[in-house]
Amino acid sequence: MRDLSILKKCGVVLLSSLLILLPLGCTTQEKAEYQVPETMTLIDSEVVAQNDKYCMRWDSEQNCILLEDLQSGHIWSTLPYDYYLEGETNASLSSPLFINYYDPEYGTVDGAKAYSACIRDDLMSIEKIQGGLRLWFYFQDVEITVPLDFKLREDSVEASVDASLIEESGLTRLVSVTVAPYFCSTQNSAEKDRYLFLPVGSGALMYTQDEIQGISRLFSAELYGTDAARRQLEISKTEEAMRLPVFGVVEGDQGLCAIIEKGSASALIEGEAGNYRNGHSAVYATFNLRGYDEAEVKQLTIGNAVYGYAQIYAEEYNAEQVFSVGYYPLTGAEASYAGMASVYRTYLKKSGILADTSVQQSYRVNLLGGATIKKTMLGFPSTGFVAATTFEQAQTILKDLQEALTAKPEVMLEGFGQTGVDVGQIGGGFAFASALGSAAKQKQLEAYCKEQGIPLYTDFDVVQFSGSGNGFSVSFDTAKTANRQAAYWRPDLLNLPAKNSSVAKIGLLKRSLLPDAVSKLNKFAKDRISGISLSTLGDIAYSDYNTYLYYAKGSMAEQVQELLTTIREEGHPLTVRGGNAYAAMLASSVFDVPLNNGGYDLLDESVPFYQMVFRGHTALYSEPINLTAEWRETLLAALSVGVSPTFMLCNSCDETLINQSKADFYGSVYGNNRDRIVETVDETAAFYDSIQGAELVQYTTLQSGVTQSKFSNGVTVTVNNTDGTVIIGDRSIEARSFVTGDIVVEEGGEPGESEKE
Amino acid sequence: MRKIKRVCAVLLLLVLLLSVGVSAGSSYTGSFTRREAAGGTKTVYMPDVYRATDTVYIRDLGLSDGFDKIQDMACDAVGNTYLLVDPGRVIVLNKELQCDREFIPTAADGTELNVEGARGIFVAYNGNLYISDTENARVLRCDGNGLVLQEIKVPESDLIPSDFTFRPMKVSMDSQGYLYVLSDGSYYGALLYDPMGEFSGFYGANSVQTSVLTTLENLWDMLVQNDVKRAKTERVLPFQFIDLFVDENDFVYTCTGQTSGNSVGQLRKLSPGGTNILEYTSATGAASASDSYNFGEKQTFMRLKKKVQQNFTSVLVDDRGFIYALDRAYGLIYVYDQRCTLMTVFGGGYGSGTQQGVFSDACAMDFNGDKLFVADAGRNTITLFEMTTFGNTLLEAQSKTLDSAYTDAKPFWNEVLLSDSGNQLAQRGLAKAAYVEGDYQLALELSRQGRDASVYGQALGMVQNDFIEKHFVWLFPLVILLVVGIVVLMILSRKRSIVLVSNQKLRLMLGCVMHPFRNFQEIKYKKLGSLPLALVITFLFFLTGALQTTLSDFRATSYDPTTYNLIYQIARTIGLVVLWSLANWGVSALAEGKGKLKEVFIVTGYSMLPMVVYQIISIPLSYAIQSSGDLVISSLQTVAIILAGIMLCVGLMTIHDYTFPRLVFVAVLTVLGMILVIFVLFMVGMMISQFWEFIVTVFM
Incomplete structure (x- = not known):
């Protein structure tokens, strides 16, 4: 009898839910009366x-x-x-x-x-x-x-x-x-x-x-x-x-x-x-x-x-x-x-929101922690973690670089959370993957960097998540689209514009919960982490139709600025990816700084406007140049606008990481890149030192592939990013190289001659 | 009651949780390639082999008149680029990519010819231009300024079928002056003209792909159709070539555009006789004709609920013999070597690209010096691609490897690995180099990484030989001792009646393999069968199957952790045993069988014992065999299957008290019963799925 009453209650709840929900789908908005003033107020010229x-x-x-x-x-x-x-x-x-x-x-x-x-x-x-x-x-x-x-x-x-x-x-x-x-x-x-x-x-x-x-x-x-x-x-x-x-x-x-x-x-x-x-x-x-x-x-x-x-x-x-x-x-x-x-x-x-002048290092190293992989144990599928760089290995890499170079890098640990570079819980579960080493090793790394004067950042994704935890549920705490659906997405297949259904769907955290996530991050970082990297918060702008304030991406800039300020107030320097204005102005550094206009058909020319705004105030670092097709070319493109190069590195790259299409791992093994990094930094460190804290004030294209940049402290750099030697004024600049110092370029005439090698 | 509560709770949750949706997505960037991995090929990122360095906008060239879109493009040896644009005009760009001249082909008397609808342009080695004037059924040979020197029309020949329509769309010429003309709608191949301009016949048509099923279908049609029906039947014709290219050795390469069903054989290399000589060499070293190889992507994608199918419309071959194929639908450019190994894929845009390096409607490509030019009819642009340092190293290394200069290729491959640590071609190339240099252990490791079963097997053989040679002194006596020991143990155990297994039921089960009649009779009549043991064997059947799939050597398994399906593994082992038992019991109950369900399950479970043993043995064995096609494992498997079959037959005959013919009859019915059960399960699944969709639709 009691069972029957429970059944009835359930039935009633179901029916009432239906009655409440169904009419919602077919409501029509009421039309208010529209009035235009009878006489229009006008003024004379x-x-x-x-x-x-x-x-x-x-x-x-x-x-x-x-x-x-x-x-x-x-x-x-x-x-x-x-x-x-x-x-x-x-x-x-x-x-x-x-x-x-x-x-x-x-x-x-x-x-x-x-x-x-x-x-x-x-x-x-x-x-x-x-x-x-x-x-x-x-x-x-x-x-x-x-x-x-x-x-x-x-x-x-x-x-x-x-x-x-x-x-x-x-x-x-x-x-x-x-x-x-x-x-x-x-x-x-x-x-x-x-x-x-x-x-x-x-x-x-x-x-x-x-x-x-x-x-x-x-x-x-x-x-x-x-x-x-x-x-x-x-x-x-x-x-x-x-x-x-x-x-x-x-x-x-x-x-x-x-x-x-x-x-x-x-x-x-x-x-x-x-x-x-x-x-x-x-x-x-x-x-x-x-x-x-x-x-x-x-x-x-x-x-x-x-x-x-x-x-x-x-x-x-x-x-x-x-x-x-x-x-x-x-x-x-x-x-x-x-x-x-x-x-x-x-x-x-x-x-009053532009960050104070930050020190821009001659180069930046992004160290990849690891990634999750699918595996089986006695035939039973499970998810495992493959470490690409442990805390100890990270320290060894930095020590090695320190021994080989006088210049110090800015360092970021990426993919050190519970799911590595893959999207998992908010903030990587606010924990480090155990495969990467103990808490003591992490502290050792922090201490080493502090002692050596190396700015160290640890990256956290507080925007995207695919797993519930730490009080954030994928089912209940995901932002909503304008269509009132949960804002889930799946990455595309690598070769086709089609969703990769074999990976978990990724949600965007409700905008109203971002302060909560940042507060949890602050709590986790306290006495544990020096610098914080927010690769997604400074890069992704999104709407959330759970809260009217956030419709049509509303208040994204203001909200992120508020959140970043709380992190800064906790004493953590900040670094952000890509750097939307609202985040870049509060960050100590920006990485993956755009170096061109994206090559859109409708645009005629790329100019270093972004660098002109932030150089000298916020440290700027390029995309990882060791993952680009032409290392030297990207380096020179970055150097010409005062952006320091970034290197994406890991200690080792397991075959499974490549087989499971983890994008950044293929060219990032430290041993394979080490000599070129040393060579590159040796060559460019003095230049970056010379423009420390200087603004980029002028950028001129002298001829196709040859540019001249002037910085506010008087330093001038002329970059020849072509395959041939060029003669500018009285100076000859070899292919794919740069020279500093003033070069007189005759106005009106041909800026220089070029000679194909 | 608890169940009811749960159901209610689930339904309530459904009502409340119907905010499922999708949102922002990321997108494809960069070059990719395919990599042999566990479970087949994987698409993986790689450094760029080519990169877009410039885009020429035809709108910016200051043309005298507007135009609709680029139809085709060709480049000559001195760096000029010829664009055939709609409606019927040729724009010539000089080396600096400035507009040098524009013309409409003119006859000798100075009249401009209408070539509207022309679809192809080709520059011969002597500087002559060939315009495929499709709509006017002619090919025009012009000089560099558009003066028509010759009109090539449909040849008058007995070889030309009466219903043939001449709609030339592409032209190419070899070093001897033979002209190849592709005609739209022609499935006979290219029209071949000799250097004197005489028609020599058709050359190298595609063939219709056949399968056993289509052959049977044709046979059936022949038997049952009358003439009227036959006349109304659609003929299956081969797909026509879309483009062709003649390399410096006068080999003709062709590409076929959109094909139906599973697209295969899009690229071909034709011998002088017109047959395809392009072969695909797999990781095992087995070569097969490229006709059955898919040069594009395995998957397709949907746009506005329609499948967007790949469409190879242009083919090129570079000086090193690498084949470039342009897919117009996806905007992708594929680079293959002469063994159909994919080197890289770049480009993209998938019909809506607006940035440098991607396309909205890539229609043609050609080499201009060391640059690759790709024309986009959608954006009216030419994108210039330059080979990167990495790309040059990669292609050079592969080129040397294909020429068997493995040691010469080594430094190049090492260079490749610096930028692309997982590059499988490099691992394979270095494995070959290590093998020829006698470093078999390194060859073994590298070929395993590179999934080169052929080199791995050879290296393994050498390593095993080395090992045996090195340790023969103690290995040989050890084996002798082992054999003697086993024989002695067997003799002793028989003489002294030593019982190794004391549990009678277990002993009976193990003995079923050697004495199925005796032991199954004891199971039936002395009730000595054990349900728990049958369950254990069934579970072991699943477990060892899973272990065999996941732990065997890469040459013996197609295990892929990303797609591994435990449910499938359970279904094909435990599910099969249970289903067979149920179906057989059900059928035999109707066919006067005396066996009970428990007995049927015990017999079926016990019969899986040889399979369990085989699956266990095959794991270590897979690492020891030298060739992936080794007969040892397959023979073992056959023996295990036969043994299991014999046990099952004997067991069922015994418990049901059947004669062999009756058993066969019941077995057939059992299989049908199994199919019926699967069908019912499938239907139930479908109904649940549709009911779910109904609920979602109602609440969304």
Whole structure:
């Protein structure tokens, strides 16, 4: 009888769960009434704000904001100034705001431009606010209202959108807003003194020529990389992420640098070069208000089922955020990407978040601990751990290097947690794999490094996990996608863009639990570990639709900065991989620093913008050069921008590690690399010493493969990264080598001759 | 009740835990190769052999007119690159990759010829250009400026079938001036023209892949079909060649594009007679025609629910004889040696690449000096690949190894290992070098790492010979002593009636091997069979099977820890015994069998004893044999199977009181019963799976 009652209770619970859950799937959002003010408040053309340097005006004829540099007289405008002078209007150029919205009825995403949807139909009102203007755009057709503020500041103009003031009736849903798309723009030109700057990888330029009929190039990417909590269906190769919230435009001796000051993690930076329709090239920020997930969906067709990609947008957005971009005019010699780097560095210094000057060692050694492998015991499958470098062996390697070299390395222990280089529990279980040696050996290694003055970091992954433990459950503590599904993923097969189903699924930790993970890390590291490496926290930006604050990657920068600060406060120096701006500025060093722009078709040139911002403040280390195809070439590419080389090493590499496709092990055996490391460091250490603490201030390509870099302490290095000897000025530089010291390069003429060996 | 509670709890959990999903993924980067490992080949990372150094955007060349896309590309000996673009135009780039000239082929009278839809361009050694004007059914021979010197049309010959449509798409020429023309839709092979321009016949067609099943199918069709039906049957035709290349020795290499089913034989090397002489040499040293070798990936991937199949569209051979094959669908470039050993794979993009080094629609490739140019029709680019230092060392080492210059190759292989410590080709190359230098122990170790069964076996033989020679003085007497000892022990035990095994049931079980009739009768009539012993033997059957799979020498097992399936191992041992016992008991109950389920299980379990013994012996034996195809292990296995079969037959005849014909009849029914049980289990499994999907669908 009692059993029956339990059965009944279970039945009731099940039924009630069904009743609660089922309607959730078919709810329709209520539609609020959308109202547009009967009369629009407008103002006449007038000076809105002015200071010693700049004057901000509103033009009621052309409905645009004009920013005049009082010293140079140059005017930047939300409507490109040359076009403004012509007195013409254009749907794109005359729009200070673009929006994208989702139409739930048709399941489509469409765009609307402020000029054609609002200004032309008198659906814009203007309100004066402190130091500037607020423009209200009423997109009546789609029932969305967006305010856009412009404020003049001492050295810049800020354009911002306050999400709390956005109104939507529910007819459509606002997906993204593009702020002042043509403020950072220039007329198309074949001249190379006009370009757009985008922070892709180390930095990228897009030239603005439009000779090619019918082709305008639009490059668009999410800042800090694609949302890791989103399923990606079209993958071709690892993306090179945008790491810094800076973009800009240069036209001759004038330039405009834009810094995304708020909401950077939700931003995309888009560059459109050579638009032949309106004759302009522009770079701008678009802010994602709502995030999305991707899915393959069946399309309505007659006959065979046809599938297509669809974006599934989140229903809600975080209304507590503000998106803002600061525009900093540049003139004269400052009008270049180097000038932008300087502006951004100054901005970071003013904000007080740029790390103090760190010591950059001549080289870095990443030591691989081990990995998990699948094996069997008496026919029963199990998981084992293969040690590639024990603590003792690590110490032996470092001792050997110390004996052979005077320069000291920066050292990182990677894959020393319970599952080695494989993703396991959060923070590698906050324990070392027992196969790597005892706690005493680990302490010995720490003590040795301290005694020798070698900065030692131990790497922890507090973002990804595939096993439950330490209070984090893969089932319950995984972030959610915009589609309200757990953000699990599996790595691709090595040879195909298909999921490797033989490995455990990997989850991204709930964003709200990141502080908990970091606190556990601090506890574990206390009195045990000196430096902490966070290879994923500084590199992966992701959304979590468990908490509205974290929708569309929201607050990623702020949250990580807060977490890194707590680690620093515990007295641990930090190193991060790749180095998204928010992490790099707080870290003592960054490794796997991008050295190029990722080789995207749409980008024209790679520039060392990243290095210009951080060199001299944060120690910069390259990707492991011993794993690259051409060791020497990568070394010189890093050296030319003041980045020290990294070597990925292990003591030994078991056959099973290679058979089970553990990527980094194949070329990392110390014995195989030792002599070349010694040779390389011997050759370059003096140069790195000479630029200790110096900023990279100038970088010039003298000819293809030959570059010259100048550092703030006056050191100049000329690198010949070609297969032939080149003669620059009065100096001959051998193939694949570098020389330091000034070389006079004649201006205007051919910078040098080259001679193929 | 507990069960009900559990079920309820599980259902509740299902309701609450339906947030399963997928998200962000990483992606492919870098070069890879395949490695012989436990359980077959593994795809592994390797340092780049080629790397992309530059991308030429055709849009940036300042062309006089727009164009649609690149159709084909060819490079000449002096560094010019010829691009055939849609619609029907040729763009010539000079050595500096600047646009040198553009032209539309013109006739002698100056009129421009319409070559829209042309699909191939080829530069002969004499500088003449051959344009495959597909849609106009002709091949145009032009000079370097597009002046047409000759029009090659469909030959008038009895050899040309009446339904033949001439749609030339690729052309190549050998050093003697023989011209090979591939025609779209032609499964007869290439059209061969002699240096005088006369048609010489068809050359080297693909053949239809046949199997036992297709042969039987054809036979069946011949027997049962009438003429009407036969006329309506689809003919299976060989796949057509997509590209061809003539190397400096005038060997013709061909590639076949998309093939159905298991793609094999995509690359061929044709003899002057037109037969395929490209052979695949396996790690055991066995050679077989490349027709049955898959040059691409084993797996495919899905895009928008459709399988994306590989499509080899371009083939090249370098000065050292390495074969390059371009897969248009995945954007991958494969480099093989003359024995079909994969050297490396690079490129990628899988139809959506937008970065340097990957492709969205790689359509053609050619060597330009020491660089490899790859044209991308999707992005209208040419990507320049340069061989890396590592790549050069690797190919040089393999080249020397293939030429049997093992010692010369040694420093190169050592250099390779510095950058790629797990490089299997290096391990194999060094193993061969060690073997020819007489360092057999090193050869043994290296060939084991390199999974080179052939060298391993030879080295093992030499090591064993060395050992025997060295220790013969005490080894020989020891063996004699051992044999004599055993004989003496047997004689003594018989004379003095020494009982080695005191437990009667155990003794009976062990004796079943030698005296099955007697012992099984005792089991039946004296009830001396032991269920626990049968269970132990069954468990040992599983355990020794698992140990045999996991512990045997690499030449004797295909064990792979990453894919090893314990359930499968249990099913094929314990499951088989249990299933047989159940089915046999069930069937024999209907066929007047007298045996009980317990007795059937005991007989079946005891019968596995020879298999257990074989599986134990085979483990150490696998390390001792010299050749992977050694007869000792396979003979032992055959003996064990026969013994087990005899024991099973005798045992079942005894317990069921069957005659042999009746036993055979019941055995057949038993097998059918087993299939039925498996089918039912399968159906139940399917139903559970569908029910699960239903629940997921409802709650998602």
